[in-house]
Amino acid sequence: MKLKQAIYLVEGAADEDGRTPSIWDTFASTEASGGKLEVACDQYHKYKEDVQLMVDTGLDAYKFSISWSRLIPNGRGSVNPEGLQYYNNLIDELISHGIQPHVTLHHDDLPQALEDEYGGWVNSRLCMGDFTAYADLCFREFGDRVLHWATINEANVFAYGGYDVGITPPQRCSSPFGSLNCTRGNSTSEPYIVAHHILLAHSSTVSLYRLKYQSKQHGFIGLVLYTFGAIPVTDSKEDKIAFQRVKDFYFGWFLHPLVFGDYPETMKRNGGLRLPVFTNSESKLVKGSFDFIGVLYYSCATIIDNPESLRLQQRDFGADMAATINYFVDPVSSTSIFPIAPWGLRSFLEYIKEAYGNPPIYIYENGQRMLQNSSLDDIPRVNYLNGFIGGLLEALRNGSNTRGYFVWSFLDVLELFDGNEVSFGLYYVNLDDPDLKRYPKLSAISYSNFLKGKTFSSDAVSEVTKPSSLSYSLL
Known part of the structure; x- marks a missing residue:
């Protein structure tokens, strides 16, 4: 069993030892986040203490993110020796205590320098090249000890939250879909464009890893998605079709290209010309470009058909999905805790088994x-x-991989x-x-x-x- 943390949530030392800002730093400076990015949990200075705590707890794996802008402050070019030393130290500390490092390369924290220079993930070729080069450095420097790599964390939420509704970095969106704080972006097209570029960058990185490193390092590489369990709110044909449409938009958005080389038909139909098209060579590159799929799972939801959204003159990802998602929370709790509903996780894992x-x-x-x-x-x-651990055990007994x-x-x-x-x-x-x-x-x-x-x-x-x-x- 394992535990996971993200760099900006736990590492701290945001402006120490050569690290430069990422799009998360910029986002946090404009949001009333209620916390201090520059300190967080200060694992940068307390990693030995935390690893010992992991040992005492009984962990055998720990997932963390590498800060691209700590390792390569300008996003490309010169490597920061202090950043390189820190991640070597952390990985060595984990390995010496029998804890497997699982490393994420990008967790909502593209270097701000690249965002400023060319718009970051909105620009396909430049960002794909810079990300692949950054990943190459990580594989070369850490791959002798790191066997599990995730390219992009929560890729579907990063594209939707950051480029449609503007609630996550880099907070790009447009009226009437985005948050009030958005001053740039295009909610109708950018989520699809960014997701497309992420898939191309991911597949390019996987191709590099398989060509140069995998046979020597014997590791595995994948991509991580936000997921949830769901049920149609009624047994009507319309709600059942909407239920499948939600799965196509949220999960199939990335899983369909990774498994089949193209987007789901529902997305192509509802997204129209705003959804990019894979060339034949891109389709071949993306298809099969994973050794595993990472899953983030917390709660479940009911799905209601919403065909009226397709009649809107301006449409975004949510309107194209043509369904309303109502997430479950505990109605008697002021803390909005998640209800204990392991069936949602089991049903999601069963769907992935059958569909992909x-x-x-x-x-x-x-x-x-x-x-x-x-x-x-x-x-x-x-x-x-x-x-949920009990629910996972049931899923495993039913054949989940x-x-x-x-x-x-x-x-x-x-x-x-x-x-x-x-x-x-x-x-x-x-x-x-x-x-x-x-x-x-x-x-x-x-x-x-x-x-x-x-x-x-x-x-x-x-x-x-x-x-x-x-x-x-x-x-």
Whole structure:
């Protein structure tokens, strides 16, 4: 079992040792994120302590992101020796303690220098070349110890959130679809263009890895998608068709080209000329360009047909999908925690097995959202993780090709949408402590006992070391 963190959420040291800003830095500086990017959890300085905590917990793998702008400050060209040394140190520390590093190359953090120079992912050839060169450096420097590579994290949300509705970096969008903070972009076309460029950059990187490194390093490479379980809200034909359309738009957007070499027919029909077309050579390059698919999974939703959206004069990705998605949250909880519904994960894994040939899957994020500082006795998180691990076991028994499971998150990190107001961590980070001391929550002890084959008991609550500044009340 494993854990996962992203660089800007955990690493800190945003402007130290030669690192330059990324599009995440720019986004965070304009948003009331409720947290400090320059500090986060300060794993940059505390990585040895955190790796020891992983060992104590019983982990055998840890997924983290490399900051492109820490490694290559200008996005291309000269390598930053301090950045190179840091990632070598972190990887070596993990390996020396028997923990497998799973590395993400891009997690919403394109170097701002490239965004400023040519528009980043909107520009196909330049960004594809720069990303492939950056990946080449990582394979060359770290591939002798890193066996699992993810090119782009949450690629579907990055394209939709960053270039349609403008709620994630680089916050490009246009009226009437985007957020009020957007001052540039085109919501009707850019999500499709960026996704297309991501697929080309990903496949180019996979081709490079397979040609130059894979036979020597014996590693694996894939792409990561945001996913959710879903059901049609009624048994009507219209809602059932809308249910499939949502799967085509959210998951098939990337999985269909990766498995079959082209976009789903529903996307081509509804997106029309705004959806780019693969050339024959591009289709061959993209098809099969993965060893595994990474999955982020939290909750489930109901799907309602919305044909009226197709009659709009201006349409974006959401309107083209022609369906309304209503995500499940716990209606009695003020913290908007996710309900325990393992059937959603099982149904998604079953769909991937049946529709896309049962590819190898790594569940790279799964976890429970709670208010920060609410309690170390995080029983809702314990119950959530126990439920979903049980659901995963059922999926495996039914033939799912899932190879690994990672909890989001190891520490209470600087969250993308909520800053430090909410947390997903097994370990509480005391932000009022200059040393940012880590404290195990009940979920950390429960998960550790599970990994070590021990029976979990409520007596574990007494093992939690509680900082005096924290409320202990149960939610």
